[in-house]
Amino acid sequence: MTPHATDVVGSLVWSADDGGVWAVWQLQPFAFGPLVPARDKMRAHGAISHMVNNLPGPSLLFSLCEPTPHSVLEGLMLHDPVPPRWGSYVQRILSQLEGRTVYHRTFWLAARLPDGRGSTWKAALDASRGFLPGALFSKRRTWRSEDDVETALRQVTAIELEAFGPIEHRRATAADIEWMIARTPRRATWGEPANSTWPDRQDSPSGRLLALNDAIWYEGGSREDEGRGFRRNYIRVETPEGELGYQTAIVVADLPTEATYPDGLAGWWYTAASANLDGDPFPVDWFCFVEPMDAGPAQRFLTRRHRNIVGQHEEYSGEPTGLPDSVQRADRDLRELRATLEASPGTKLLRVGMWFVIGAPDRAVLEARARALTARYPAGVYSLARPIGGQVPLVRAGQPGASRPRALMDYQHYLLPHDLAGGAPYCTSDVGDPAGIPLAVNLSSGLAELVYVDPGYGPRDLDRSGSVLATGSPGSGKSYTLKSMTWATVLSGGQVVVVDRSASREYVTLADAVPDAQVVDFRVGNVSLDPLACIIDRDQATTVATAFLSILTRVDLLSPIGAGIREEVEKVAMAGGRMADVIEALRQRRDTVDVARVADIYRAMSGAAAVLAPNLAPVDLTAGYVCISVPWLTLPEAGTENPLPEQAFGLSLLYLITAVSQASIMSDRARFGAILLDEAWALTANEHGKALVEQIIRAGRKEFVAAWLASQLPTDYPPEIADQVDIKLVFRQAGKATSDALSMLSLPPSADRIELVERHLSRGRCIFRDVRGRTALIQVLPAIDPTLAKVILTTPGDEAEPKPKTGAEAAA
Template structure:
């Protein structure tokens, strides 16, 4: 009403997830975690439908189901447990926060509010007395009486029994309940509260002092001015068309003025496909602006529902009789049977069959309300009309004229059901309501950690975080697969992850196969050249990778034996293999072990033919050009304590995959290819040894990873990779494998062990089908849909560069990936670190700018 403050203080006290209202009702409120529905197979969707159906069948009374699209403030995220961050950490974090200020970020949450029934006549009378006492106290400006401790205990036990019968309910906290009410009046205003901040608050919880309950004041909830139809905006003269004022103007002291509009579903389709026709899920997945919705319902038990159906069928039978000729009536004029009668008969027969088929089935007398909002009236009207027009003829939404405030109240727990709810009642079985999929979501990533990007496969955007350095402490393998075609953002994403790891105080070890040393350039620009050590394998000028000098103890012995055995083709159980192992053990016991010392030790055993042959082969290898990275004693050993270690592999000769298929082909390889294969395997062994020996988190990364794993199970490279995945969790180490083809990882076993997989654009259909299999999708229809997205709708090349005429990524759609993180699948737009020198280094090589 104009010029008045509408009271909106329904609560006397909140204890746990229980709220006592002034009318004597006690409400229990729970949170319901969303189901990962969009990328589920049809069989999984049917299973989810059963789960939701069982939940809905377990409810009694008058439940209120809420779906709220709350504001996300990235500044409210839990602090990352980084003990020794790099100085750049704050700069990167603040940059992301400033960047996200340009986005409207929303996260959908689901709630169930249920008025608890009175357990006895005495309890009912007590509730009436409490309501009267509260009314009298408030009328005189006194504090309403608080519930007693015994009543609190009894009601808490009652709520526990309800939750026990309905699997999947998480008790709401007092401040979450308060957030629902505070947010309702401030939607779309600068002071709209975030749920994350509310969860950290401890304001709303009542306390017990001397067996008496003490509750904080909720009077501030009443400081809201509601203006039905925005009458205060209208001019004093002229006529008003009420159908042009179907909105609610809401003003608060701290948030200013906002506009809200409410719609009610006035008609539902007779039936809908499942899976495929989930109309409630579509409000989350397909609507490009935030929409709240609520279902106010009365649950009729199965027996009562059957009686109602029987009564209605009898009434319809009487209607049929009115349109039928009597037995002795000769009149030829008999009106045709209206279609609504036959439709009603069919619907009632189907409902009767469903009730008979499921003993626990219940009927919902439900009203579905939808809410949108805007900072201005025009914005609110635009959203309301877009939402109304998005429904089909069978699924109709209307905006009740003069009942916008009633719809607002109907979407709040603790408020008595308004009349408008009964005006738009729909009759649904629990199974039908479940098939509309009310509890779906697309939450990805971690609760804390650095910003990875934005979730973009729901109607609204939400930040996605990746806290890779924390995975090992949660018993999760910190392993990632990253696959995309050239130019689809693979390298940018890899460097972005490296930057976030380093900013959190972690280390990185990897390989750079580019001529321009992109990763070296990037890491040096971001963190300083003094923190990056580069071992050039083809043109060694800086560091030696002699494993006997770089490592110590058993790790050095294992690395040296692996390298020399692969280089020389020595079998571990042969006489040469035995002598090699024994001699290495003697050398590492010396003060200054090295390959040169190993040669001296073998030379001293010249009376043993096997030792003499080993000495001859190793000495010949050391004299060949390009082997100085191992055998040059003048080079200092690699400093394994460097924050970032890069093995430069450009110019190294590697055998092709087909040349490794037989021993005969392997024996015909030139020495340069054999050496390249052995030294790259050695770098993998060194990377694992360095990573496992450091208490800090270390990420080992391999772009174009096929060279590491292509020889398959049993090869040193593959087995080292497998160890990094399986044992990295115990040693605070992670692995990132990148490439163009998931089969580059070696086999499905290794691919299946990756905790996260990123899939970028891949226009080759055959490769795209492998991408889909890489995230575990086996459902034929879903796989075909995702393959189409990967080939044509991830960072699509649909824009023409006016300068070159080349097809480039549509502006604003760079960095799109389908990702699987912690078994959840979604679509993410990866954001580059918003620090200028890092962004420049990510996208720049010494030869110029990338497109």
């Protein structure tokens, strides 16, 4: 069976159906879904409406599910050089996926260029010549010239400038188009090709396209199919490689008569993306053939149709039931269309045909998947049909260059651009980074795709902060997630410094599973945390030392006494002294002697020697994983105005630990580093601590560092911190904290979202917003490394790993 293309040059396709030239693009989708802010959805709607309204002629909007080979998955998780243990961990992940095909969704547009050749007999003859038997020609003849290509490319550029606007796109390659053609008969078979591994090409002659499309197609199946019956609304396909597959096309027969966007019954393309069978997702390709009409011809066309409708009024005038609802609805819709086109002459009317294609290795699975997809659409609102006959043309019409299949003639829709955009055709729930640590499974995407997190992606590639905010009630999975990120970051070559205040020393235990780990306990008294000794930059050391004394003694640095503290710290720093020298210098001044006396109160406290002892060696924080264990640290409750001496010392020491860790991490800009602060409220509730966290977040863009913060309440993060962080994770919450958490994600607290956060976020499941602002529901992956699995959970009675609850989670 011949393909619809006779020749391919780059993104240009010479059509065998209409003799015209088509251009193909890959488009980057917009974020969509119940967890995406309405303003983002409206922005996507406007961009898609504009694009569709500026299409030059017949066009195919389509989305294909591409299989991802394990070799590609491996490349997404590895980078040079590969640390040994990280490479072993990646291989363990791939072994878990053995026997499964991992898909990801891609989005495309094919548009016929306005060259005026499609209606001429010569163009049709030229198109057909490409498929005449090779024996008639001594060599393949080329039925396009260089001038044709140059003209087409100029038109492609004009379309890009006029139609795409904010939509990110790239021109397809000949390899992309070859893959689409080769994949059509091999959909959902074990031999289904992947675009990512398809050989790169600049052009594709007709003979090669013919070979790629080679297959035996059985419309309605064959006698060998068990239970074939009379409803032969499927295809049996036998590929040259000897593989057998089954496919079916499902046409959108009826759309909702009224659908609100973005949160109503619209978004039918997005709905198909989340199809699953018994919790196990399966790939669904969708296609939309669009023929635009300018306002003038559209008005004349609608007028003729409206006259037919008005003529039916007299037919039913004598009926006791009056005019049928369907006729009244058609009358109303036509009036609205005509009014819109009259008010906006630049708006086009679109004749649209829409269909889905699914495949399966056997017919029983195909039928089950078809029922599952149909069930995704409410009966009485949407109507989906599986035509008997015409299945092969429908399936093959998903290739660029194809004309409208005949089977769509009975299922035509007349829509305005904003109506079509309401179906969310170029929208997805993808989250995460292009590559990196496999952290979770995306439960919103419909394909159980892995969610990758590259901690350095934001500051390195996007000039954005790589910092993370996590909030959730106890036991919801905050610490579990941050431990997973910590473990993977260190294994892949990064650095994480964590301040462990837990009595169970949970992050100390994590050191048993992490290579290049160092545990620091300042009570031992063998290392110094003195900022004047640990921080190389003199100005930074002076600032940290001054802030430490301010927190410790509760002296306002803008007061005369505060100015005196600053002066003495600067003098001692210039002389190469230590904090003990600062205390003695303060003792010699009349205005600061009381500060020295207050500092003396803390000398006997546990851990004080790490700051005030004069001769200890500075702490070394260069290991890949550094855990500073301070379970003995006493901190005041949030909002405490008059903390006890032990609490004031704990607060000042926590600030100092964080500041010294920041300075150490920033000293190596070639390696990504993160400071992990569990129960971060203790630091953010203090002005100096809040300023320090802000500094880490702001500096992260240029210093290749990040702050990873976890706290139970969203209000523990002041707006000046939360607003600067892109990556956020919201775990289970309750009460007012639920609304606060949703607001932190810029999501209005609707009833559905509140129910999700309070009742359906089991441990390890959370709402995740990535560094690019996209939001989705994810399930953090269980620890498959045996060493990590033993230490990652510390709650009494916990199992070794969280249990997946759905087939989508188990799939990954």
